[in-house]
Amino acid sequence: MKTRRTSLTVVLAALCLFVGGARAELVIIGHHGGPDTITPQQVKDIYLNRSSRLPDGQRVVAFQLPAGNSMRDEFNELITERNDAWLKSFWSRQVLTGKGHPPREVSSANSMKSVVSSTLGSIGYLDSTLVDDSVKVLLTPEP
Amino acid sequence: MYSVYGTTTRFALTSLTLTAALSLPAMADDSQRIDQLEQRLDSMQKQMTESSLEKVRLNGFFSTGYTRANNDAGYDDATEKSDLETLSLFGLQSTFALGRNTEAVLQLVSRGNEDWDTELEWGYLRHQFSNGFETRAGKMRLPLFMESETLEIGYGQPWARPPEAVYDPVPVRSYLGADAAYTFNLSGSSIQARAFAGHLDDEADSLGRTVNVELRNITGLTANWTNYLWTFRGVYARAEATIGGTPPLGDDEKSEFMGLGLSYDDGSWLLMSELTRVEVDGFYQDTDSAYITLGYRIKEVTPYATASWVESQDNHEREATPLEVLDVRRQAYSLGFRWDMTPSVAMKMDWTHARGFGKTTGGLIGNQLDALSGNPGGRFDSTDVYTVRLDAAF
Secondary structure, three states: OHHHHHHHHHHHHHHHHHHHHHHOOEEEEEOOOOOOOOOHHHHHHHHOOOOOEOOOOOEOEEEEOOOOOHHHHHHHHHHHOOOHHHHHHHHHHHHHOOOOOOOEEOOOHHHHHHHHHHOOOEEEEEEHHHOOOOOEEEEOOOO | OHHHHHHHHHHHHHHHHHHHHHHOHHHHHHHHHHHHHHHHHHHHHHHHHHHHHOOEEEEEEEEEEEEEEOOOOOHHHOOOOOEOOOOOEEEEEEEEEOOOOEEEEEEEEEEHHHOOOEEEEEEEEEEEOOOOEEEEEEEEEOOOOOOHHHOOOHHHOOOOOOOHHHHOOOOOOEEEEEEEEEEEEEOOEEEEEEEEEEEEEEEEEEOOEEEEEEEEEEEEEEEEEEOOOEEEEEEEEEEEEEEOOOOOOEEEEEEEEEEEEEEEEOOOEEEEEEEEEEEEOOOOOOEEEEEEEEEEOEOOEEEEEEEEEEEEOOHHHHOOOHHHHHOOEEEEEEEEEEEEEEOOEEEEEEEEEEEOOOOOOOOOHHHHHHHHOOOHHHOOOOEEEEEEEEEEEO
């Protein structure tokens, strides 16, 4: 009985690995009251302090995952095209010259989902496998 | 690489959750409760952030560095003796939100070469209108250079020190006055124009003495165009300058500043260049200067090379007077790198070689004092300066 349960677990887990592996990609998410889609350039403009508004004209509140998170690395590679060292230096210049503030950092993927779902005008990013109905997927960036 | 790692973790987690779900339902309850608690904590954290941190923001910057030269020519005060003070400073900046679009900004800086006396470097009110206008009043940085506003924030710069050829001929930093700026947002680029006016009364080092520098009726204009890859900048400013010294270097003299700037940054390649002209009637030297910096980021390390040049254009005004020592001609070449050691801390190493002084002192303090003390033969005709610097921003 016990062996059967273990093998069932292994099969289920393998299935999850297959399904999960196929869907593991970065998605840009937003609040339900925001726009339905956004372009990679528009996301880049928001995260590099070139634009303070969403495509529908709302004032944007951007969130980011902490350094070292694999989705943050993927976001930097696909969207901002800048590494963390560049971004840190860039934002310190923006902050100290009064030009703006970096996207607010949340502690985990779970909190990303909860702050994006509860903040009007929000934008964030997440692993697609963790997305649920509480947020809206605005873009799936192509590698 | 990361996606493989991510998948493995997910696999491990999934099988763990599944095992838990099948064998120990109590554990699943626990993890659900932890999830809920985590979410509550996050929303509380968020509320706290919004209510308190948004009203007052505190930032700071810190630098320290070791400088040594192969002789006492005096490039950036560097001598054969090791020096730690010149590059050391600590800055604290606070921004108070007074309303949705109004804020007060204070910046206090303590410098190692000024006995760590704390000085109010900035203290201004800023208001942003929704139509793209912005206006400020108070004590602000004189916006003559591309890097004026971040001049002392080493962490924000690629170099171990801003090119002296361009950044040295204006020995003062902040003025009291007001400015107004307008930003035009075009598709994929933006233009900002800024007009400023005010008054400056400060002290500066000249020929080994501290002299008073007063700039009256400062007026100026800057224009900046950027497509976030390339940036072009132009600046023009004028004032009446009174500069102390024995004999005084100027009394209410007509002064003008002109500058052009260019920069490129695509995340890997970095290019910066400025061309400036200072014209002051009277004995104070009129100079033309330029520099060009090229850098390339390889992950956390950015090697760079800089070439710079400065030359005074009014040597005849000081001919056959002791003030001849102010004549300047100098080229400088720097090789160095910036290494982003940890987020917020960067280390820089730099070797600068200055030469081509012609008949002048090269504008270097060691040479100037030597010549003034009647020992013109002791003049150095080149110098090598080595710098290691640590910068942080927080």
